[in-house]
Amino acid sequence: MAESGPSALRFAYKGSRLKPLRAFCQVARLGSVSRAAEALYLSQPAVTLQLQALERELGVRLLERSGRRLTPTREGELLYEMARPLVEGLDGLAASFREQVRGLDAGELNVAAGSSTILYLLPGIVDAFRQRHADVRLSLHNVTGASGLDLLRNDAVDLAVGSMLDVPADLSYAPVYRFEPMLIMPPDHPLADKRELKLEDLSPYGLILPPKRLTTYRLVDLVFQQNRVPYTVALEVGGWEVIKQYVAMGLGISIVTAICLTEADRQRLAARSLARWFPSRSYGIVMRKGKFLSAQARAFVELIKPEVLAAREYDQSGHSER
Template identity: 30%
Template sequence: MELRHLRYFIAIAEAESFRRAAEKLHVSQSPLSRQMQQLEEEIGAELFEPSGRGVKLTPAGRLLLDRAKAILSGVDAAAKEVRETAEGQIGTVTIGFESGSAYVGPLSTILTRFRKQAPRVNVELVPMSSAQQWDALRAGQISIGYGNYVPDDASLESVVLARHRLGIVVPKQHPLATASTIKVKDLATEPMLMDPRKSNPRLYDDIIAAVRARGVTLNVASEILDGEALLTLVASGFGLTFGAEPAARFLDVGTAIWKPVSDLGLEMRNIAMWRPDAQSPLLRPLVDLVREFGAAPRDRERGLRGRESERQRRPRRGEVR
């Protein structure tokens, strides 16, 4: 049994005439009759019986009509879905991201634009370190990576989307919160709360190395995996932690603030990465948006810095300057 048998059968059943069905299908009546004979022989039942100058369905034919319509509808739907998948209209894009950087970085802006371009494409976000993202990209487990470090693999392409100074997060009641300038030496006696090294080993090591280069050994009081728990403990006075500059806006709602460390010399970068040999019609529009966004990140950073400086200069409620 072939799909054309079912299409011919439905046409005859709806027209109640071999002649009218042949005219509708733009085929001659004789081949159409032979196709129906073959179908009846294969099924082992008569599908039509004479009715006046035309034909009507037998009980077996009426049963087949319902099933044939369902089969062809399913085939048409499957073909449409396959075609839309091949064209990149539907599917799922999986993005690996560095925890703590997705919400306050440019990723949400890029995904907002992508959703407008491809409203039927699903997006999955999977937290993983930059190094884990490189492995996942090579294995085809994610479509795009969004991390803090440029991949050390020439087979992966990447673009820097943003750069942010790394500073410290302190409770608002802490003496450093009002200091005009903070240096690394000011952290020497402070208890520091850190993300576990395993969650972002390169950043952890970069911080330790940068501090040691200034002759200071950090007093790491605790390593805390959960970001909300970490900030809660900082705000409560249990220690200080490191954070990127965009955290300043996020922290406004709580009782901790972000402060720059003048001689720390570290930055947090938001980097998108992907496999250039694995670009499908589904992924290509997102990669194009990433390239566009990464074309002039310094311009955006200058604008962001300007808005942040203005925010810091703006008097707080009840404050006179």
Template identity: 30%
Template sequence: MDFKQLKALMTVAETGSVTRAAELLELVQPAVTRQIRMLEAELGVTLFERSSRGMRLTEAGEIMVDRSRRIFDDLKYAQMAVQPHPHNLTGTVTLGLLESTADLLAAPVAAAVRRDHPGIDLRLTTAYSGHLQQWLDNGTLDLSVLHSTGTTPTLHSHPLVRDNLWVVAPPGAGLRPDTPVPFADAVRHPLVLPTPGHALRVLVDRAAAQADVTVNTFVATDSLRMQRQLVRAGLGWGILPGVALADDLAQRTLSAAPLCDPDIWRSIALVTRRATPTPQSVRAVARAVTRQAKAAARDGAWPLRTEPSPQPPQPRHQHQLERDRPASPVRL
């Protein structure tokens, strides 16, 4: 067994075709076929089911592909970890972003990495928080911006920003960023919300329980883009993080105001894996993400409402609500 065989295995698995894999590996097709058959003979198992529709992994093949990826990831990390010149970093770094933060962070982070570390191959992906966390755990991602769940045995969390949820409506509603809206008033309107189990929905449902009110959900969708579209169309109001509204507020295609009574805060963090030493290239991208997030909050591009100063105990409906880690997996 050697690296050429493992690389052939991974490439055929990704493409589903020996012909396409041979093109990517710059080999002739019989050479790729020979590598796969030699590996199968050595392992004593069949790695692919072969048919006229292509190559599909067997259960044994899926295990081998997963382990092979880990081997190549470890090699990549070893190479990046020993690079002696921080300003001449190379290698691939895969960064995950929440959908709500992608519009604000993706372009400036990519520009900063290209300017300061042109040798880094930066790859960006967006997903819900639960998916991003799974991809960090299995090594698909090197680092990710997540809805913070705190440091875990496998992941380390670096706080970035604490932002609050806003109520959002069509421009004619006249909501203003400087005039908070009580939660009970906001939920009297038909709402466009994420589905139950989504992290933002968890926050909304907890606030409703705290305020002892019923949420009137008109449409449920996890698509941030669709939520904004439905609100723009006048089909309901929404509850979203301020960072997801920056463009709409600037273009006045929506009106919005921070929620109060209770305030609803969420913590955004940059999360990295704990299992391996963090390579310098990953650290460089992490610094770029941190700088851009802090700058966006400082310059007002990331809409935030100032947290209230600590006050003496108040009646139940005025307590600030902050999300703890949920007992079951959530999506964001």
């Protein structure tokens, strides 16, 4: 049964509050009850009644006459600022909904990647994808380490792009790009022009490295330990751009992956390859084994490396992964 009593009447009244708010916004915008009535396809008395009802409910005067024009009072200006986005949002709901439905028809693509991958590797790929598939809603999820793998396992993302050293059994990793390890320093640093660079030459200089929890720090430590070369860490800081900036300021030297070195860095940094001691870093595509790839995901992978799809189809046809 329908609820009766004062509370039900208040609920019914509030349910139709949009009409007086729409009438008020039109009058505030157009400065005239008659013009607002025309815009709303209502009679002038109907608009006037709605304005009066709204003023009674709020207990303030919302409009005042200024010459031949109705203008909002101080309270009316405040209400107009609050109500206009609501009224316009509801009035445009149907069109917005249809637009979103078209987006659903085109599909969406969720890709997980680390900061360096998003910053240095993906811009060209994303640009090419957007030009070919403008209707697909593409979301890049900025993740680190295990959090990206969790998104993959929970199907919160379609695929991941990044670097992996140890690949879990439930995931597949297809390396696509390889980047050398590089020593970076200011251009006038003693090591910049040293003819034959040795690992021991780095010992006197403090290193600027990412935090210990990250793979780069652990790899640097492992190589120095294996070669029994002492080293010092001058500063721990996250992000290749920050590290490059601090190196350029002369606060230390660093060991980075060549992926982060751009043309602009040539003016402020000297770089020397450390491939003799440190392994190259691969970047590629990570997917959950057995996951069906949507058409938009396949298109994205195709832009990175077509061979990945061919290898995946070979594996899913019943052969074991290599």
